[in-house]
Amino acid sequence: MAKMKRRDFLRVTTAVAAGVILSSCKPKTPTPEPTKAPAQPTKAAAQPTKEAAKPAGKRGVYPPGLDWFKPRAESLKNLPVDHKPGELITQEEWYALLGDPPKEEIEAAFWLEGYGHGWVKFVASLLEKEHPGAKVKVWGDPRIWETLQPRLVDGDIPDVGRLWIKGGEQAMIQGVKDNVYAPVDILLDVEAYGWGEGKRVRDIIPAGGLEGASMGLTDAQWAMPLTQNANGIYYNVAMFEEHGWPDPGTLTWEEFMDLCAEIKKAGIAPWTYQGKYPGYFNIVLRPLIYKSAGAKAVCDIDNLVEGAWKNPDVLWAMEQIQLIFKNGWIFPGAEAMSHTEGQQVFMDGKAAFVPCGMWMEREMEETTPEGFRMKLIGIPAPKNGKGNPKAAEVSEGGPALTVGNGKHPLWGMEYLRLVYSPDNAKYWAEKIGALLAVKDPLQGATNVSEALQSGIDLIKSAEGHYIKFWYGAWYPTIGKVWGDNMGDFLWGRVSVEEMADMLERAAREVREDPTIEKHKRTDCSD
Amino acid sequence: MLRREKWKLIIPFVLPSLLLFSVFVMYPSIRGLYISFFHWKGLSKNMKFVGFYNFVKLWKELTDPEDFYHLRLYLSHNLFLFVFSLLTIALALTVAYVISNKPKGANLFRVTYFFPNVLSTAAIAVLWSMVLNPSFGLVNNILRSIGLEEFAIPWLSLQKDWPLGFKVGLYSVGFISMWGGLGWYMILFLASIQNIPQELIEAAMIDGATKARVFFSVTIPLIWETIRTVLIFAVIGALNQFALVYILFEQQPNKHSDMIMNYYYWQAFTQRNWGYAAAIVVVIFVVTLLGSIFTFRFMERETVQY
Numbered sequence: 001m002a003k004m005k006r007r008d009f010l011r012v013t014t015a016v017a018a019g020v021i022l023s024s025c026k027p028k029t030p031t032p033e034p035t036k037a038p039a040q041p042t043k044a045a046a047q048p049t050k051e052a053a054k055p056a057g058k059r060g061v062y063p064p065g066l067d068w069f070k071p072r073a074e075s076l077k078n079l080p081v082d083h084k085p086g087e088l089i090t091q092e093e094w095y096a097l098l099g100d101p102p103k104e105e106i107e108a109a110f111w112l113e114g115y116g117h118g119w120v121k122f123v124a125s126l127l128e129k130e131h132p133g134a135k136v137k138v139w140g141d142p143r144i145w146e147t148l149q150p151r152l153v154d155g156d157i158p159d160v161g162r163l164w165i166k167g168g169e170q171a172m173i174q175g176v177k178d179n180v181y182a183p184v185d186i187l188l189d190v191e192a193y194g195w196g197e198g199k200r201v202r203d204i205i206p207a208g209g210l211e212g213a214s215m216g217l218t219d220a221q222w223a224m225p226l227t228q229n230a231n232g233i234y235y236n237v238a239m240f241e242e243h244g245w246p247d248p249g250t251l252t253w254e255e256f257m258d259l260c261a262e263i264k265k266a267g268i269a270p271w272t273y274q275g276k277y278p279g280y281f282n283i284v285l286r287p288l289i290y291k292s293a294g295a296k297a298v299c300d301i302d303n304l305v306e307g308a309w310k311n312p313d314v315l316w317a318m319e320q321i322q323l324i325f326k327n328g329w330i331f332p333g334a335e336a337m338s339h340t341e342g343q344q345v346f347m348d349g350k351a352a353f354v355p356c357g358m359w360m361e362r363e364m365e366e367t368t369p370e371g372f373r374m375k376l377i378g379i380p381a382p383k384n385g386k387g388n389p390k391a392a393e394v395s396e397g398g399p400a401l402t403v404g405n406g407k408h409p410l411w412g413m414e415y416l417r418l419v420y421s422p423d424n425a426k427y428w429a430e431k432i433g434a435l436l437a438v439k440d441p442l443q444g445a446t447n448v449s450e451a452l453q454s455g456i457d458l459i460k461s462a463e464g465h466y467i468k469f470w471y472g473a474w475y476p477t478i479g480k481v482w483g484d485n486m487g488d489f490l491w492g493r494v495s496v497e498e499m500a501d502m503l504e505r506a507a508r509e510v511r512e513d514p515t516i517e518k519h520k521r522t523d524c525s526d
Numbered sequence: 527m528l529r530r531e532k533w534k535l536i537i538p539f540v541l542p543s544l545l546l547f548s549v550f551v552m553y554p555s556i557r558g559l560y561i562s563f564f565h566w567k568g569l570s571k572n573m574k575f576v577g578f579y580n581f582v583k584l585w586k587e588l589t590d591p592e593d594f595y596h597l598r599l600y601l602s603h604n605l606f607l608f609v610f611s612l613l614t615i616a617l618a619l620t621v622a623y624v625i626s627n628k629p630k631g632a633n634l635f636r637v638t639y640f641f642p643n644v645l646s647t648a649a650i651a652v653l654w655s656m657v658l659n660p661s662f663g664l665v666n667n668i669l670r671s672i673g674l675e676e677f678a679i680p681w682l683s684l685q686k687d688w689p690l691g692f693k694v695g696l697y698s699v700g701f702i703s704m705w706g707g708l709g710w711y712m713i714l715f716l717a718s719i720q721n722i723p724q725e726l727i728e729a730a731m732i733d734g735a736t737k738a739r740v741f742f743s744v745t746i747p748l749i750w751e752t753i754r755t756v757l758i759f760a761v762i763g764a765l766n767q768f769a770l771v772y773i774l775f776e777q778q779p780n781k782h783s784d785m786i787m788n789y790y791y792w793q794a795f796t797q798r799n800w801g802y803a804a805a806i807v808v809v810i811f812v813v814t815l816l817g818s819i820f821t822f823r824f825m826e827r828e829t830v831q832y
Contacts, residue, residue: 152569165569167796178570268612276682276776292677336680336695338776341661476797484596484781491685505594 023243032280047420051335058082063185063220071306072155075410076097079186086198091191095419101134106411107404110140114362114434117236122427126418130193149516152180157404160412162226164402169215172402176215176222181402182409183220185418194421195424203287204420207464209437213400214300216470216519223400225437227428230458231283231357231393237373237450239268239352248353248406249377253288253320256380262328263352269331271324272351274339278486281321287379287393288317290467294386295329299524301320302470309503313386318489318496326488335487340364347372357395362433375454388526391465392458435459464524468478471507474519478506531813555811560697580805597789604785606692606765610700611707615756619713623741625712626719636716640709645708651773654702659684662767682774684782693782699771706770707763711756718752719745747827754825761817765810786810 061071062079071077071340079097083089106127110120117140126134141147145166152164156501157180164180165171177180188202188210195204202210203515209225236250244268248256260270274280290298293313298309308314321511324330332352335341340363348356352361361368381389401419403412418424422435423444428436429445433452442448442456472479481502488494494502510516549762562581565574585798587595605769609762621639642650655663658681666678679686679694686694720746730740746753779792794803 149568153571155570165798167798171798174567178567182570208800258757275680277778279778333680335685336658336660336683338655341659345661359751480779482777487685487780487782493685502594 001090007078011124034275055501057442061183063183063426066183067222069220070126070184070405070509071159071182071409072179072405073177073182073407074180075408076214076405083186084190085185085189086202087189087201088198089190091184091193094190094414097186098131098414101131102408102411104407105135106160106408106415107139107158107339107406108136108138109144109161109164111140111144111159111161112140112142113163114359115434118431119424119427123415123418123421123424126423127415127420130418131414137343152178154482155179156159158401158412159406159408160401160415162401164404168499170479172223172400173215173401174472178219179405181222182405182412183486184403184413184416185221187224187403188221190413190417194423201417201420204438206439208466209396212377212395213437215473216468216521222403225418226401226419228377228435228437228459230455230462231287231355231356232376232378232455232458233284233353233355233393234346234360234376234451235349236346236349237348237375238371244353247377248380248493251316251380253291253380253382253385253427256388257320260353263326264327264329266400266455267352269345270329271333271353272334272337272345273355274342275335275337275487276342277283278335278341278490279483279488280355282482283320283357284324284379285317286469287391287467288320288382289314290391291379291381291385291387292317295387295388295526296524298467299521302469302474302519302521304475304507304510304518306511307504309500309507313497315500317381318436318499322491322496326492337478339482340367342508346374356451358434360367361449361451374451376451377454378458382396388465389468391467391526392462393468394459394462394466418521433521468479470521471517473508477510477518478503481506534740550563558804558807560584561801562808563583566800567798568794568800570671573801574749575761576801577724580802583802583808584805584809596784597786599781599799600784600786603696603783604694604764604767606690606696607700607703607767611760614704614707614710617751617759618756621708622636622712622715622719623745626716633752636712639712641737642706643709643713645706646672648773650706651700651770653707654698655682655761655774658698675719684775684780695775695783699783702774703767711759714752714756718737722748733741750825750827754822757821757825758818761821762814 057080059078060081062081064081106514120138124138127136128134166173189200192199192201192204212222213225215224231344263270293311297311319386331345343354343364345351347364378392403409420438423437425441426443426445428434429442485494489499565576588597591776625635660680660797669678681698683694684693688694688697724802730744790803792808793799
């Protein structure tokens with residue numbers, strides 16, 4: 001309480017001082033270029049401007065209505081609750097909300113993954129440059145969730161980061177329930193950093209990115225996207241050119257299956273896959289279910305509608321996947337290979353297709369033969385499918401970016417704002433070879449590979465129609481049925497009917513279990 | 527006075543280990559038991575007391591007519607591994623007996639058999655996942671090079687059926703656990719056999735006993751205590767098997783390879799059902815304890831003094 005009084009006192013005195021200074025200047029000063037680091041006095045001057053704009057504005061947790069949410073930091077309780085979603089918060093107003101940089105370090109705790117920590121440090125340096133006096137502590141390791149767990153239990157939560165809780169989206173949803181994360185809705189309307197005046201953060205995130213990052217939770221924006229990634233089927237371009245096979249991206253599912261038979265006849269295994277992780281084949285199955293059965297059927301699955309898994313179009317898609325295995329189109333031995341071993345078969349030109357996401361190019365970089373060419377395509381649509389044939393499985397890149405419900409959540413949000421800066425997008429395109437989750441992620445980068453470009457084209461061609469299934473994140477017991485049986489299902493040891501029966505049973509158990517919180521999906525049309 | 531002096535000497539020696547044992551074994555065990563009565567996601571202090579709910583849930587899953595949760599399947603894998611442990615024990619005993627007769631190169635054999643014990647389970651798993659790789663693995667390359675192409679199968683496959691309804695990958699796990707466990711059991715048996723007074727063996731030989739007769743009628747009874755101990759190790763080892771499967775199969779839950787501890791791990795670390803996971807390990811603890819007591823009692827014989 002005493003702290004607040006001191007802060008209010010400082011604000012008033014700064015306002016008076018700034019008023020004196022401003023009265024001797026021109027009546028209106030142009031908004032500084034967002035990319036240029038404004039000097040500290042600019043921020044100090046901006047603070048009273050904001051206070052003047054909303055002198056009696058109601059303060060509280062934003063967005064309003066999260067009664068169960070328990071913010072730890074005072075700054076989270078002092079957000080303008082009257083703020084209308086979509087209304088721009090200028091950089092100056094945002095800086096006024098931020099206040100002075102904290103005396104303690106801002107903690108950025110990031111999972112150490114394939115993308116490395118270079119970009120994390122790069123963004124930290126941007127923040128320190130933009131806010132003189134701020135200090136960001138960057139740390140992380142490949143098993144950061146283990147290091148952090150006791151701290152999360154204790155309520156000692158970092159300010160910003162990625163993958164603090166292992167277990168995918170379902171675990172993050174649990175983290176939301178347990179007050180680990182802070183909602184970042186206010187950030188969506190803040191002026192984006194470096195994108196020109198008037199553009200909000202929400203304006204520069206690609207379509208579907210915000211929804212995808214928030215794990216299907218609609219009460220608030222609980223996480224932000226990091227990368228743009230498309231899943232699909234990679235094909236060996238040189239092999240196709242050599243044999244005169246058509247671009248598989250232009251085919252219907254039926255034509256695609258015929259092509260697989262032709263490839264087999266040529267003595268080449270049409271497919272390889274990540275046998276020890278049979279779940280990779282979901283990359284083909286999920287879109288095929290959607291394209292065959294349509295958005296309503298996918299909604300029914302996620303909404304636990306009885307008989308959703310017995311929908312004939314869903315069953316048809318499942319049968320088609322089994323055909324790939326029944327027809328002997330899989331590279332021999334792939335079932336016992338790890339993901340990289342299975343993918344290496346493709347890189348070595350021994351198989352025509354492999355299901356994967358855009359990360360594969362980087363993952364296989366070291367063992368890719370010189371001159372190897374590959375392209376990513378979406379899952380071909382069946383001739384009479386009910387789903388949008390252009391749709392693709394585009395994700396925000398797994399566990400998304402989160403702001404902690406810790407000491408400096410607003411500074412965590414500021415860190416995120418800088419994540420989406422054009423400079424960082426360019427860093428990603430050029431140094432990491434992946435796409436940051438912003439519109440125009442290349443930012444003039446020139447060294448874009450054929451494989452990466454095909455991924456970008458796939459995302460573009462989907463025109464925002466992204467295929468999403470939420471049942472796995474919302475109801476892990478249904479996801480486990482796939483996890484347990486995917487290998488058997490692919491190889492036909494579990495029939496389509498048996499699989500559907502098991503999924504129906506799992507869905508029924510979730511439906512009838514009052515201890516499991518139910519979610520409702522409403523985006524049920526294309 | 528003497529007694530007090532004795533304790534002054536004992537306490538400094540006992541206290542550090544007692545402290546470590548209490549902090550790292552006793553406290554987590556008791557805490558685990560406590561947690562098993564709660565619903566807890568392990569992300570906050572928010573714990574909900576649910577009484578015996580977790581144990582009832584475990585019982586329901588275990589007795590589900592369709593084994594929908596695969597618990598009985600997981601336990602059958604544990605049992606499968608226990609059978610391999612028995613084979614390992616038999617093999618270790620044979621090897622120890624042969625080496626105790628000091629054939630040429632006995633020391634080399636002893637070191638060779640014991641070698642896998644200096645490797646961690648993780649190292650063993652990684653090593654064998656390379657050796658058994660279907661494409662570039664040593665085993666399949668050797669088979670191909672000698673013209674046995676048809677035997678060059680994916681040894682870690684969890685799709686290919688082998689006898690008794692288990693997959694070939696699980697047989698590989700059994701073989702690898704034999705390879706890894708043989709040396710340890712052998713050393714225990716060897717030490718025990720070498721402790722048998724030579725005159726007892728000689729007396730039997732003078733009485734006309736064959737080597738086999740000496741082995742079954744003199745050696746086995748005299749090392750019975752060691753056999754019993756080794757069997758208890760095998761019971762505990764089979765029920766607690768986790769790391770080998772976890773690493774060999776790339777940390778993926780799979781109903782054809784997982785043991786009960788893998789299920790526990792999945793519940794705790796992936797699903798974050800810490801209360802339920804704790805209930806699983808509490809039950810495993812009780813079963814292991816009962817299994818050990820049963821083995822101990824069942825194999826009780828009059829101790830042979832020499």
